[in-house]
Amino acid sequence: MRIRPPTTVRPPRFQGRLHDARTATAIGRWLGVAIAVCFVTGVTSHYLQRPPDWLADALPSRPYWGYRVTQGLHVASGIAAIPLLLAKLWTVYPRLFVWPPLRSVRHALERLSVAVLVAAAVFQLTTGLLNTVQWYPWPFSFVPVHFAVAWLLLGALVLHIAVKYPQIKAHWSRRSAGTLELPAEDGPDRRSLLTGVAAAVGAVTLTTVGQSFTPLSRLDLLAPRHPDHGPQGLPVNRTAAAAGVSGMPLTDWRLTVTGPRSYELGLDELAALPQHTVTLPIACVEGWSKSARWTGVRVMDLLELAGARPGTRLRVVSLERRGAYRVMEMGGGYTDDPLTLLALRLNGQVLSRDHGFPARIIAPNRPGVWQTKWVSGMEVL
Numbered sequence: 236m237r238i239r240p241p242t243t244v245r246p247p248r249f250q251g252r253l254h255d256a257r258t259a260t261a262i263g264r265w266l267g268v269a270i271a272v273c274f275v276t277g278v279t280s281h282y283l284q285r286p287p288d289w290l291a292d293a294l295p296s297r298p299y300w301g302y303r304v305t306q307g308l309h310v311a312s313g314i315a316a317i318p319l320l321l322a323k324l325w326t327v328y329p330r331l332f333v334w335p336p337l338r339s340v341r342h343a344l345e346r347l348s349v350a351v352l353v354a355a356a357v358f359q360l361t362t363g364l365l366n367t368v369q370w371y372p373w374p375f376s377f378v379p380v381h382f383a384v385a386w387l388l389l390g391a392l393v394l395h396i397a398v399k400y401p402q403i404k405a406h407w408s409r410r411s412a413g414t415l416e417l418p419a420e421d422g423p424d425r426r427s428l429l430t431g432v433a434a435a436v437g438a439v440t441l442t443t444v445g446q447s448f449t450p451l452s453r454l455d456l457l458a459p460r461h462p463d464h465g466p467q468g469l470p471v472n473r474t475a476a477a478a479g480v481s482g483m484p485l486t487d488w489r490l491t492v493t494g495p496r497s498y499e500l501g502l503d504e505l506a507a508l509p510q511h512t513v514t515l516p517i518a519c520v521e522g523w524s525k526s527a528r529w530t531g532v533r534v535m536d537l538l539e540l541a542g543a544r545p546g547t548r549l550r551v552v553s554l555e556r557r558g559a560y561r562v563m564e565m566g567g568g569y570t571d572d573p574l575t576l577l578a579l580r581l582n583g584q585v586l587s588r589d590h591g592f593p594a595r596i597i598a599p600n601r602p603g604v605w606q607t608k609w610v611s612g613m614e615v616l
């Protein structure tokens with residue numbers, strides 16, 4: 236028996252070339268590139284932020300700008316993927332109405348995999364975008380879930396490309412097989428659509444990428460952060476007030492260093508040790524970055540005073556009472572780098588409270604979350 240659609244609800248028919256396989260291929264490959272860049276940079280970021288134990292000491296501290304570039308690309312490619320995904324979904328949505336909805340087991344599986352692909356892509360771009368504005372309207376923890384769904388998205392995408400390979404191949408070039416040849420006056424043409432999509436991608440990229448790519452900071456109109464807005468020429472993610480540090484009396488602050496030869500230093504004693512100045516960026520995982528000049532004591536010098544071997548692993552503790560970034564560990568690659576400082580000054584001035592007074596960590600090629608502010612203790616591991 237043949238299943239027929241009820242005569243009263245006729246599925247819509249779409250014949251225009253904006254909904255055909257050639258348009259889907261043309262937009263799909265740009266979306267594929269954006270998702271690939273987003274995936275690779277995202278996985279890189281994840282392992283730099285949360286390395287498994289065996290990897291922690293092998294993480295490289297150079298190039299010093301590495302994390303800034305990968306995280307900047309991650310957020311930029313994710314933002315660019317949003318108009319691309321919307322355009323792609325609009326191009327293919329008529330396929331929702333194919334009749335009969337399920338022709339065979341194979342067809343059912345294919346539709347299921349597309350549903351997973353769309354759901355995972357929408358989920359990743361939505362949670363990622365909301366994370367850039369630090370808004371978490373969901374009950375789960377962002378990082379592990381965003382990371383897990385990235386693999387789901389990758390799997391569904393690889394499967395989709397494999398299933399659609401014949402169509403992708405047939406429609407890859409402009410003179411693709413079986414393209415509908417419609418008269419020019421038959422509505423907007425494909426070129427206009429693709430130009431419009433490219434313009435949308437260009438617009439969202441140019442108005443946001445300045446948050447991490449300083450030469451374009453003047454165009455940064457839509458990003459949640461502007462690299463020039465903040466005390467001492469640097470944005471602040473978590474203020475001293477938000478971290479509960481602003482009211483602490485710090486006149487008797489001392490740095491405690493625990494190791495084979497433990498010791499304590501007051502701020503004056505720290506400032507009397509050899510000072511070094513480095514130019515390094517804060518590269519926040521939420522997508523903004525900005526370079527600054529930091530002055531302070533080399534972490535390797537402090538560790539040597541504590542009798543630690545070169546390249547030792549270190550735990551750093553903040554004055555902050557609670558918060559996900561109160562305790563930080565850094566591998567031997569970072570502690571061994573002369574650019575890694577316990578900084579006391581920023582852009583020539585004593586650190587403001589919001590930037591981590593009395594002392595903060597600044598290290599090359601590291602996520603902003605681990606540039607611990609308001610340091611109170613260091614422990615040789």
Ligand SMILES: Nc1nc2c(c(=O)[nH]1)N[C@H]1C(S)=C(S)[C@@H](COP(=O)(O)O)O[C@H]1N2
Pocket residue numbers: 469470471472473478517518519520553554555558560561589590591603604605606607608609
């Ligand atoms: N103790 C502590 N240090 C911290 C944080 C924090 O919440 N607590 N936030 C981190 C994050 S997410 C970033 S991006 C940088 C930002 O440094 P800035 O505020 O000086 O620009 O500080 C890091 N250091």
Ligand SMILES: [Mo]
Pocket residue numbers: 472518519520521603604
């Ligand atoms: Mo951050």
